[in-house]
Amino acid sequence: GDYYATPTPDYLEGNLAILKGDLVVQHNYPRRMEQPPFFSDDIIYDKDSIWKSTSNTIDVEGRCIGGCIDVLKDLIGTPYDGTLQFIERYRNDGIIWYFDNFAMNSETLYRTLLQMKYIGWFQTTKAIIIGRTCFESNSTGLSYEDAIKHALQDIPVIYDADIGHTVPRITMINGAMLHLHYKDGQASLQFELK
Template structure:
């Protein structure tokens, strides 16, 4: 059965950098994000790793793992939220004290999704794929991203419904900071491969394909064991997003996941928007989605609010979800139930 943490009002949030830390020149952004969280009633504990960055990581792997282990062991901390993603989180997995993982929330995305997926697959503890700390520095937060505290406060056997956003951000504009950090200018439109309405049900799993694919074949990526041991072989509903891969690399990675058995007994696939999904010759991302849907005989929806093209919904790894798409309207929703 799945175990769900619970976020209380005024909780202590620990921020550590299991992947990349924050370079000196952007410390002001982190300090502002911490201040915003404190103004909302949270108590903040910052680890040493969040303030440093060298050689593509915040610190050596054992140092990063030790600080994560320390925050995981600290009974006062209810939520661990890294400042942002990075490149080398996978280095710390072998140094995590897996027998001491506590039932507390870990929230993040990008490279952090390696940690999220590994924790849920290995321990059956739900983890939260959503915003990072740096993106919470704005004076206001958009409705889609801003729902994360409400999602993390849901109790066992309760449900929460999230809807597709109205607008998304096409590109970052650091020269003109927005009060809500993101510049939401483009109409959101969820789509399906079939062009028809879609309704899917299953246990949520997912993350950034660029990095979670590297869990395949390791002790931290046993999807089949997770299904059998923690969910009674309920179907998996995958949410996935592409950060930097070419369309052909995306296709290779998805085929690898399929051949590794990750898509066995799947209810459907949901793909986030991506600025990387540019055609290779005349081969498009829609071709990739269509092929996968035909091969697996499951529905596929795409351009959902997930990942590196904000805003994004908060997806709970391990939760039972019902996802729907009204194709004519381009609108969708995800209802998550904290089912043990």
């Protein structure tokens, strides 16, 4: 973690507030680091952070669940996969998924999203948030954007978001209710514990 940094980076201020019980409204950050943070001791915002979406406007509320898709894919269909039970338990709330893609290439991301869809993980999904990929690669020229758009044509998706292994990053709370608002590249996330 980056909690030792002085002064405390802006994105960690929000994380610390949430850890203390103050569920602050989080917004996308205006700038981001191009270089993954583990290759630098300094936080240098050197590129605009532009969230993209398959929809111009998204305004939904649902139960938040997600994590690193590189790891989650290995749980699909195993005895450790309780996803369908979680979805059924919170069927009336609907689900807002978030995924952090650490190093999955675009073709594997496409196939993984389809696998999740076919097994039923997205049956009550209201929206999906996908963070920026730390280590981008592909085998066929398929872009991450096209992989997302082709696999998830019927679900509103926000991508290149400030979540996961990238800096800055928004704090996500699995199991909490999430009110997600997105319009023209600007997003707000408000969690509620209930």
